[in-house]
Amino acid sequence: MAVQMLNIPRQHAALATALEDELLAVFRSGMYIGGDKIAAFERNVAAYCGCRFAVGVSSGTDALLAALMALDIGAGDEVITTVYSFFATAGVIARLGATPVFCDIDADTFNINPAEIAAKITPKTRAILPVHLYGQCAAMTEIMRVAGAIPVVEDCAQAIGAEVAGKRAGSFGVAGCFSFFPSKNLGGIGDGGMLTTNDEALAHRLRLLRNHGMEPKYHHHFVGGNFRLDAVQAAVLNIKLTALDQWTAARQSNAAWYRAEFARRGLDKFVKLPVAKAGRHIYNQFTLRCERRDELVQFLQGRGIGCDMYYPVPFSRQECFRYLNCRAEDYPVAEAVSRECVSIPIYDQLTAAERGEVVAAFAEFYSN
Numbered sequence: 001m002a003v004q005m006l007n008i009p010r011q012h013a014a015l016a017t018a019l020e021d022e023l024l025a026v027f028r029s030g031m032y033i034g035g036d037k038i039a040a041f042e043r044n045v046a047a048y049c050g051c052r053f054a055v056g057v058s059s060g061t062d063a064l065l066a067a068l069m070a071l072d073i074g075a076g077d078e079v080i081t082t083v084y085s086f087f088a089t090a091g092v093i094a095r096l097g098a099t100p101v102f103c104d105i106d107a108d109t110f111n112i113n114p115a116e117i118a119a120k121i122t123p124k125t126r127a128i129l130p131v132h133l134y135g136q137c138a139a140m141t142e143i144m145r146v147a148g149a150i151p152v153v154e155d156c157a158q159a160i161g162a163e164v165a166g167k168r169a170g171s172f173g174v175a176g177c178f179s180f181f182p183s184k185n186l187g188g189i190g191d192g193g194m195l196t197t198n199d200e201a202l203a204h205r206l207r208l209l210r211n212h213g214m215e216p217k218y219h220h221h222f223v224g225g226n227f228r229l230d231a232v233q234a235a236v237l238n239i240k241l242t243a244l245d246q247w248t249a250a251r252q253s254n255a256a257w258y259r260a261e262f263a264r265r266g267l268d269k270f271v272k273l274p275v276a277k278a279g280r281h282i283y284n285q286f287t288l289r290c291e292r293r294d295e296l297v298q299f300l301q302g303r304g305i306g307c308d309m310y311y312p313v314p315f316s317r318q319e320c321f322r323y324l325n326c327r328a329e330d331y332p333v334a335e336a337v338s339r340e341c342v343s344i345p346i347y348d349q350l351t352a353a354e355r356g357e358v359v360a361a362f363a364e365f366y367s368n
């Protein structure tokens, strides 16, 4: 039996009537940019994340870009971030002409190592950009302590609803940046994103930035962009948000089952299971470190088992960052993880039979 990495239509099936009614209502309203749907979704996300304000934007990438623009980050500035994430995290820093300064990761959580941050702060450091990778919060208590007065922008693209130290992702730093790319735990039917903040002045600046720095119409305080969220996305996401806790519980239950089953079959000799630290892990991904990874991935794909490598190349080895002259030996953990990582299906609608099929394929591979 083939097992897909993700099956979004299956997730939508249970909400189909509500989603389709809402889509039709937006279509008939003629209100596609701005309006009540967006304001309602912003209020709901702010409440869900334990923040005072939320500002809807066009993607997770644009959320990160707008946050750094709002902090006036540009040429001559340094932004400290992880060496191991989706490209957007580092890409936005470089797009503004600032220099990304990469830190190695923690071997258990794959998140930025706070001790490395401390060592890389210089007088040019203008922001710190941790990522809550795979749905588990970075070590925010330590990061906030190390950052002191330096603004922290959280990349929460994979972590809506994740918690550490009793607080939700997006509520620690000056801003949290969320993605609603369709494959995320809370995914739209196209691109979408959100910024969260507790700072009213920053929220206002972000609202202007997403609309060319304009207020009132045709008067531009600064150069922004078109980073607006569509009403269609807000309407769909508002409905999906009501199911998010239930979906998160299903992901957590899949993760618990995988842990027990990999151990029961003795497969934990060959694969290192993801380490969940204290807090709420929302399992955007379930990522293992595996022996003979490339062979394993080929084998799984041959069996029709969905899997992916998030991420096979750390930023330190990306062609576009060659000018930074990073040395692989400065990022030993990310180097090892990028050679060993495999993410397997964890989504909320995965059936017990499908989970079983995934582990059975691992067992067959490691029996040879």
Ligand SMILES: Cc1ncc(COP(=O)(O)O)c(C=O)c1O
Pocket: 059, 060, 061, 062, 085, 086, 088, 089, 131, 155, 157, 158, 178, 179, 180, 181, 191, 192, 193
């Ligand atoms: C960690 C991380 N940061 C940023 C992004 C960018 O989000 P988007 O694809 O919505 O632009 C993503 C998702 O794709 C991501 O996983």
